[in-house]
Amino acid sequence: MNYELLLKQNNLKITPQRLGILQLMHEAGHISIEELFASIKKQFSSISLATLYKNINAMLETSLxxxxxxxxxxARYEISKTPHAHLVCHVCGEFKDIHFDVVHVAHTIADTSGYTINDTSLIVSGTCPKCQ
Ligand SMILES: [Zn+2]
Ligand SMILES: [Zn+2]
Incomplete structure (x- = not known):
């Protein structure tokens, strides 16, 4: 994944911290702010939680x-990709992507309700095999 290009496409300034954040997020798949802060501190020891939040918010604003x-x-953060659903373990907090056509569901709901849909999120929660 080309993180520099991702930032450029979203009109965001390319900084070493942002590249580090995106790489950690990509590797983790879904990452909480605490996990992200602990990992990014190993690369940039002087980074503060406030700076991390500022970077996260800038990337959220552009939907990167x-x-x-x-x-x-x-809550976890992930790099935006095609719309998908999530499976979540309520014991360990693991998030898994489920490839499910959420866009189709949103269209069906829009057609039957008359709503225009802005956002769709589908979460299925339970207990993962490891936690059972
Ligand atoms: Zn679990
Ligand atoms: Zn996901």
Missing amino acids: IKEVKAPEVK
């Missing part, structure tokens, strides 16, 4: 990354 929220577990 997405916040994934689920009940009872901490």
